[in-house]
Amino acid sequence: MALVVLVGYLGTALWSLRVSLSSSRTFPTYDFVGLAQFERLFGNERWMLSLENLAIYGVLFIMACMLIGFLLAVFIDQKVRGEGLLRTIFLYPYAMSFVATGLVWQWVLNPTDGIQQAVRQMGFPDFTFDWIIDQDMVIYTVVIAAVWQASGLVMALMLAGLRGIDIEIWKASRIDGIPAWRVYFSIILPMMAPTVATVFILLFTGVIKVFDSVVAMTQGGPGTASEVPAKFIMDHLFGRANLGLASAGAVVLLLTVLALVAPLMYARARKEGVA
Amino acid sequence: MQMNLRLNLTVAALLMAGAAHAQAPRAEVIHWWTSGGESAAVKVLADAYRAAGGIWVDTSVSLGEQARSVAINRIIGGNPPTAAQFNTTKQFFDIVDQGLLNNIDEVAIRDGWDKFLPEVVLNIIKVKGHYYAAPVNIHMPAWIWTSKAAFKKAGITAEPRSMDELFAALEKLKAAGLVPLAHGGQPWQDNTIFTNVLVNQGGRDLYLKLFRDRDPKAIQSEAFKQVLLTFKRLQGYVDKGSPGRNWNDATAMLIKGTAGVQFMGDWVKGEFGLAKQEAGRDYGCIPGFGANSPYVIQGDVLVFPKTTDAAAIKAQKLLASVITAPATQVAFNIKKGSIPIRTDVDATKMDICAQQGLAIMKDKSRQIGNGEAYLTPDQNGALQDIITAYWNKNIPVEKVQKDIAAALK
Numbered sequence: 239m240a241l242v243v244l245v246g247y248l249g250t251a252l253w254s255l256r257v258s259l260s261s262s263r264t265f266p267t268y269d270f271v272g273l274a275q276f277e278r279l280f281g282n283e284r285w286m287l288s289l290e291n292l293a294i295y296g297v298l299f300i301m302a303c304m305l306i307g308f309l310l311a312v313f314i315d316q317k318v319r320g321e322g323l324l325r326t327i328f329l330y331p332y333a334m335s336f337v338a339t340g341l342v343w344q345w346v347l348n349p350t351d352g353i354q355q356a357v358r359q360m361g362f363p364d365f366t367f368d369w370i371i372d373q374d375m376v377i378y379t380v381v382i383a384a385v386w387q388a389s390g391l392v393m394a395l396m397l398a399g400l401r402g403i404d405i406e407i408w409k410a411s412r413i414d415g416i417p418a419w420r421v422y423f424s425i426i427l428p429m430m431a432p433t434v435a436t437v438f439i440l441l442f443t444g445v446i447k448v449f450d451s452v453v454a455m456t457q458g459g460p461g462t463a464s465e466v467p468a469k470f471i472m473d474h475l476f477g478r479a480n481l482g483l484a485s486a487g488a489v490v491l492l493l494t495v496l497a498l499v500a501p502l503m504y505a506r507a508r509k510e511g512v513a
Numbered sequence: 514m515q516m517n518l519r520l521n522l523t524v525a526a527l528l529m530a531g532a533a534h535a536q537a538p539r540a541e542v543i544h545w546w547t548s549g550g551e552s553a554a555v556k557v558l559a560d561a562y563r564a565a566g567g568i569w570v571d572t573s574v575s576l577g578e579q580a581r582s583v584a585i586n587r588i589i590g591g592n593p594p595t596a597a598q599f600n601t602t603k604q605f606f607d608i609v610d611q612g613l614l615n616n617i618d619e620v621a622i623r624d625g626w627d628k629f630l631p632e633v634v635l636n637i638i639k640v641k642g643h644y645y646a647a648p649v650n651i652h653m654p655a656w657i658w659t660s661k662a663a664f665k666k667a668g669i670t671a672e673p674r675s676m677d678e679l680f681a682a683l684e685k686l687k688a689a690g691l692v693p694l695a696h697g698g699q700p701w702q703d704n705t706i707f708t709n710v711l712v713n714q715g716g717r718d719l720y721l722k723l724f725r726d727r728d729p730k731a732i733q734s735e736a737f738k739q740v741l742l743t744f745k746r747l748q749g750y751v752d753k754g755s756p757g758r759n760w761n762d763a764t765a766m767l768i769k770g771t772a773g774v775q776f777m778g779d780w781v782k783g784e785f786g787l788a789k790q791e792a793g794r795d796y797g798c799i800p801g802f803g804a805n806s807p808y809v810i811q812g813d814v815l816v817f818p819k820t821t822d823a824a825a826i827k828a829q830k831l832l833a834s835v836i837t838a839p840a841t842q843v844a845f846n847i848k849k850g851s852i853p854i855r856t857d858v859d860a861t862k863m864d865i866c867a868q869q870g871l872a873i874m875k876d877k878s879r880q881i882g883n884g885e886a887y888l889t890p891d892q893n894g895a896l897q898d899i900i901t902a903y904w905n906k907n908i909p910v911e912k913v914q915k916d917i918a919a920a921l922k
Contacts, residue, residue: 265607368753373905460905461700461901476579480890
């Protein structure tokens with residue numbers, strides 16, 4: 239098992255690192271050009287834009303999903319009627335392929351055929367909602383579609399976490415007369431910390447990998463406005479026949495993830511060590 | 514004793530049947546001709562190959578990039594197809610460098626390819642004196658298509674014959690409430706318009722200085738600046754729903770008569786054909802402005818992965834000679850919308866746009882290659898990124914020129 243992990247994960251990651259230091263095109267060559275590919279990468283406007291988009295997308299997506307998912311979980315936890323049905327409805331978007339739903343979102347957000355046109359025909363001729371063709375706003379449309387898809391999953395996980403809270407806590411808080419929002423904020427959420435951490439990690443890995451939403455909804459457009467690193471890497475791997483540059487991009491993405499995850503793991507290890 | 518004899522005879526018969534079957538050259542071809550019209554076209558090739566005694570095994574993979582990846586992976590993996598489709602570009606040069614393709618010199622020399630293939634195509638298929646690809650068709654990406662219905666509604670009586678007349682026509686279409694320029698906002702389509710403007714306004718010399726020579730002085734010149742400005746000016750005539758639209762949806766606008774003009778390659782004829790529209794009657798085709806406008810050549814080729822299997826080599830040679838034969842060329846290209854690779858064919862059954870294209874192709878001085886015939890996929894991609902960014906954003910044209918010079922260094 240350890241051997242598979244070593245060869246599979248580490249081996250291939252190290253190979254990508256090696257290729258990123260070469261001038262590979264369609265095929266890997268093993269010459270050594272130093273950091274030339276990285277220089278080219280960071281001088282590439284499309285790559286810098288993709289990093290920016292990833293940051294905006296990541297922050298908004300994670301915040302919105304956690305908030306909406308948590309609120310939905312709280313709502314369902316109130317012993318509402320038809321709980322099973324509601325849970326299914328909220329979780330359903332996650333079960334569908336984003337390639338299909340992304341196309342539908344593209345039609346819905348299209349100014350000439352979608353929401354803008356529908357609202358205008360309802361009697362509001364000045365209503366505009368053309369984010370999807372706007373260079374600066376298009377990434378937010380991808381966020382909207384992605385949040386719609388992933389909130390259900392967050393809800394399901396948070397609900398499981400909520401259900402794990404001892405019923406005595408609820409009774410005690412009611413006796414003490416603490417307002418509901420305070421209970422959730424100061425007592426329940428800290429108790430759910432492991433669940434929240436799990437959800438965060440899941441969402442974070444989803445953010446780094448974002449590819450199918452962008453391809454299905456905007457193809458990275460208009461122009462290159464909604465470019466993301468994963469799409470940049472894929473395009474250069476196959477379409478542009480530039481293994482070296484794509485590998486450099488992949489290495490940078492890996493370093494970004496490590497930079498964020500390493501401090502977390504270090505903090506946890508220290509806590510466990512002390513405890 | 515009799516049992517033994519019967520057994521021996523059965524085995525011998527089976528072996529002979531197997532050998533006879535193995536005699537027919539078997540060709541597995543990877544390609545991306547998957548749309549309705551394209552499937553009909555590749556069937557023509559398959560039928561011609563079968564008529565010549567071969568067995569055609571079809572491996573279609575949709576999307577060019579995917580198909581090429583599959584082909585490359587299989588070549589490296591040691592299970593190569595008999596033939597694989599690529600474009601008439603430098604896409605397969607890396608594979609040639611690695612020594613992973615068979616050459617088809619025998620067929621090329623025997624059939625006299627040097628005599629009838631355009632120079633642009635020869636420069637791509639002939640690497641270091643050997644022929645590594647068999648050309649299948651010639652597409653021209655820089656046509657201008659017009660909807661007769663839309664033009665009639667806007668009161669435009671004649672097809673535009675210059676850039677100024679084109680802009681005047683676009684204005685009239687706008688005034689009549691139609692969409693002047695049907696366009697799909699995808700990077701390659703933005704690039705198609707750019708190529709068209711460069712060809713028609715910049716001319717052959719500027720075009721070659723940019724793509725073939727990558728001359729920084731030409732890129733920073735006033736003439737190129739004007740080309741870029743005209744390109745950007747066209748952006749004002751597209752409708753709001755343009756970003757992300759597919760090319761055939763833009764052609765559908767011309768078919769319906771809601772838009773007047775489209776800058777696209779001759780593969781649109783498949784769409785017009787499916788809608789039962791006829792060239793000259795329902796739609797017009799302009800190959801370029803001016804009597805000597807360049808004819809931009811791009812297209813598809815089949816390459817033949819390296820193998821030492823004698824049967825496979827036989828199949829490769831048969832395939833190469835079948836697809837370049839005059840009769841196959843006419844039949845295939847009628848279905849595909851492109852023009853044959855050779856001008857010594859009977860073109861009377863082709864539509865008037867194709868006949869026009871073929872006539873222009875006969876003039877060697879008007880032949881030039883598509884950008885990708887001169888640039889590597891990487892350089893072409895970098896150029897495309899800058900062009901599409903300029904189309905969509907308000908960037909000062911001097912910065913665009915600087916970026917292009919840096920990308921093509």
